[in-house]
Amino acid sequence: MSLSSSDVKRIAHLARIEVSDEEAEATLQKLSGILGLIEQMQAVDTTGIVPMSHSQDVVQRLRPDVVTENDQRAAFQAIAPAVENGLYLVPKVIE
Amino acid sequence: MINSSLKQLGAMLQAKQISSTELTQAFLQRIDDHNPEINAYITIDAERSLAQAKAADARIAAGNAQPLTGIPIAQKDIFVANGWKTTCGSKMLDNFIGPYDATVIKLFDQAGAVNLGKTNMDEFAMGSSNETSYYGKVQNPWDRTRVPGGSSGGSAAAVAARLCAAATGTDTGGSIRQPASLCGLSGLKPTYGLVSRYGMIAFASSLDQAGPMAKSCEDMALMMNVMTGFDERDSTSLQRDKEDYERELGKPLQGLRVGLPKEFFADGLSSEVAAVVESAIAEYRKLGAEIVEISLPNTQLSIPVYYVLAPAEASSNLSRFDGVRYGHRAAEYDDLLDMYCKSRAEGFGAEVKRRILIGTYVLSAGYYDAYYLKAQQIRRLIAEDFAKAFTQCDVIMGPTAPGTAFRSGEKANDPVAMYLEDLYTIAVNLAGLPGMSIPAGFASVDGKQLPVGLQVIGNYFDEARMLNVGHAYQQVTDWHTRMPEGL
Numbered sequence: 275m276s277l278s279s280s281d282v283k284r285i286a287h288l289a290r291i292e293v294s295d296e297e298a299e300a301t302l303q304k305l306s307g308i309l310g311l312i313e314q315m316q317a318v319d320t321t322g323i324v325p326m327s328h329s330q331d332v333v334q335r336l337r338p339d340v341v342t343e344n345d346q347r348a349a350f351q352a353i354a355p356a357v358e359n360g361l362y363l364v365p366k367v368i369e
Numbered sequence: 370m371i372n373s374s375l376k377q378l379g380a381m382l383q384a385k386q387i388s389s390t391e392l393t394q395a396f397l398q399r400i401d402d403h404n405p406e407i408n409a410y411i412t413i414d415a416e417r418s419l420a421q422a423k424a425a426d427a428r429i430a431a432g433n434a435q436p437l438t439g440i441p442i443a444q445k446d447i448f449v450a451n452g453w454k455t456t457c458g459s460k461m462l463d464n465f466i467g468p469y470d471a472t473v474i475k476l477f478d479q480a481g482a483v484n485l486g487k488t489n490m491d492e493f494a495m496g497s498s499n500e501t502s503y504y505g506k507v508q509n510p511w512d513r514t515r516v517p518g519g520s521s522g523g524s525a526a527a528v529a530a531r532l533c534a535a536a537t538g539t540d541t542g543g544s545i546r547q548p549a550s551l552c553g554l555s556g557l558k559p560t561y562g563l564v565s566r567y568g569m570i571a572f573a574s575s576l577d578q579a580g581p582m583a584k585s586c587e588d589m590a591l592m593m594n595v596m597t598g599f600d601e602r603d604s605t606s607l608q609r610d611k612e613d614y615e616r617e618l619g620k621p622l623q624g625l626r627v628g629l630p631k632e633f634f635a636d637g638l639s640s641e642v643a644a645v646v647e648s649a650i651a652e653y654r655k656l657g658a659e660i661v662e663i664s665l666p667n668t669q670l671s672i673p674v675y676y677v678l679a680p681a682e683a684s685s686n687l688s689r690f691d692g693v694r695y696g697h698r699a700a701e702y703d704d705l706l707d708m709y710c711k712s713r714a715e716g717f718g719a720e721v722k723r724r725i726l727i728g729t730y731v732l733s734a735g736y737y738d739a740y741y742l743k744a745q746q747i748r749r750l751i752a753e754d755f756a757k758a759f760t761q762c763d764v765i766m767g768p769t770a771p772g773t774a775f776r777s778g779e780k781a782n783d784p785v786a787m788y789l790e791d792l793y794t795i796a797v798n799l800a801g802l803p804g805m806s807i808p809a810g811f812a813s814v815d816g817k818q819l820p821v822g823l824q825v826i827g828n829y830f831d832e833a834r835m836l837n838v839g840h841a842y843q844q845v846t847d848w849h850t851r852m853p854e855g856l
Contacts, residue, residue, distance in 0.1 A: 285729050285730050285733070287710075288729050289726055289729040290688075290706070290710050291710060291713045291714050291722055292707075292711050292713070293722075301722070301723065304784055305723065305726060305727065307783075307784065307785045308723070308727055308784060308788075309730075311676060311785055311788065312673045312676055312740065313673070314669070314670065314673045315670065315674065315677070315740075315743050315744060315747055318670065318743075318750070320747060320750075323746040323747075323750065324746070325742055325746050325748070325749065326752060327575060328561075328605065328801070329561055329562075329829070330607060330801065330829070332562075335601070335608075337601070346468065349468040349469075350468055350694070350695075353464070353465060353468060353695050354694050355692060355695075355696075355697075355698035362693055362694055364693055364705050364708065365702065365704050366704075367705050
């Protein structure tokens with residue numbers, strides 16, 4: 275598998291990271307090295323092997339559907355980039 | 370005093386030979402003297418630390434002290450701490466003041482320990498040299514031209530330079546054990562799920578685990594008694610009874626079966642490290658251990674598997690940094706999408722961006738089966754290797770890292786070379802097993818004596834035995850008491 279610089283820009287867009295053409299070119303080489311490393315996996319026959327996501331045999335815990343958290347809006351919004359009237363501000367998205 | 374064990378410090382505090390305030394001031398003074406060069410800490414807040422010390426002194430005077438009450442512990446800057454700047458080594462969080470306490474922080478606080486400061490780390494814990502930190506590289510106290518390892522490099526350097534009594538770290542692919550090895554200290558990554566991840570800024574959630582970094586295994590046992598335990602705020606926290614991690618300390622090792630994986634002593638291991646590890650194993654023979662050769666045939670595959678799974682999980686976890694609710698927001702942008710893209714481009718460093726891109730790629734439409742699913746399948750093969758090995762032995766031993774500390778900049782431009790640093794540690798995270806590194810001696814490299822770590826891997830929940838395995842060795846060797854010169 276080989277990536278092109280436009281692939282890098284497409285992936286970066288999916289990841290919501292702005293990259294310049296120059297950066298895409300420089301990143302390309304390093305990403306290709308890493309993908310080359312990852313490619314070693316393809317030599318392994320994994321037919322019938324159950325994927326493993328957790329080492330322990332655990333299930334998702336459930337809890338009663340009740341309020342457990344205190345209101346910390348003021349504390350959380352104190353560190354926000356832009357707030358007004360208790361709301362987070364972002365650029366206008368609806369015309 | 371700076372070389373005292375946590376137990377000795379606790380006894381001195383109890384006997385009122387020293388107060389927590391004096392102890393904290395002494396460490397703060399050392400930080401003042403040495404941190405400008407070593408750069409082990411990102412944030413020091415003497416006022417907060419001394420307030421905790423004062424409270425600890427009152428608690429000791431009232432007779433309510435616990436083993437760690439009054440002892441200054443450094444916290445990796447990955448743990449959110451209420452009122453403390455918490456950066457995770459990133460420009461993205463340069464303006465982030467923790468609005469709550471991570472469970473680990475809360476537990477040390479309840480135990481009466483003093484938070485001495487927040488230690489430097491690779492950005493979002495992505496790195497093996499501490500060179501990806503937005504706050505600059507950390508010097509290895511044994512040779513200032515070399516790296517301390519990573520990602521818990523600040524914690525490792527702080528313990529090695531005696532700028533704290535002990536520290537916390539986190540380990541996703543070796544981030545406690547490799548810096549412990551490179552800086553000559555003891556570090557333990559517990560079984561996945563033993564220590565709460567609540568408030569520990571997520572990198573790769575199925576692999577991340579916090580643990581102690583200290584001078585000795587005895588010190589780590591005391592810290593494990595504080596750090597571990599079920600937490601309903603972490604969905605992967607294991608519901609188990611509290612354990613006493615000191616309970617095995619002092620038991621003889623007679624008959625202990627030590628497995629040596631032949632793959633850990635193959636190509637890629639430096640001869641200096643191999644010699645030190647072999648002499649440590651000879652010491653274990655003298656202590657009564659039986660040595661058996663084992664095989665972990667999929668060891669080499671752990672690196673490619675990790676560099677699919679960890680970036681995939683990271684790309685998802687780090688999507689929360691969008692410049693809306695907290696963290697860096699770009700000064701200028703056209704619209705919402707542009708705000709996301711610019712804030713993230715400015716806030717993340719090069720290695721973090723690379724991993725997000727890799728993760729985004731392997732999770733993108735059409736590639737999921739070939740990468741993520743395949744990696745999860747091989748992950749099971751790797752875990753099965755260990756399960757088979759543990760039918761033949763009680764613990765596994767080998768090198769922690771393939772070499773000693775490398776020079777700053779040496780691998781900074783070659784991500785793949787950097788990733789190979791974790792060849793012997795990553796498989797342990799993939800399997801969710803506990804792994805530990807203890808000081809095993811020194812190798813002479815370019816006229817410098819550089820520390821070498823011995824890795825001890827245990828079966829699930831076998832930390833108490835592993836700590837005794839390390840403790841027994843530390844009773845007959847003094848590597849763990851050595852200190853770098855000039856400090």
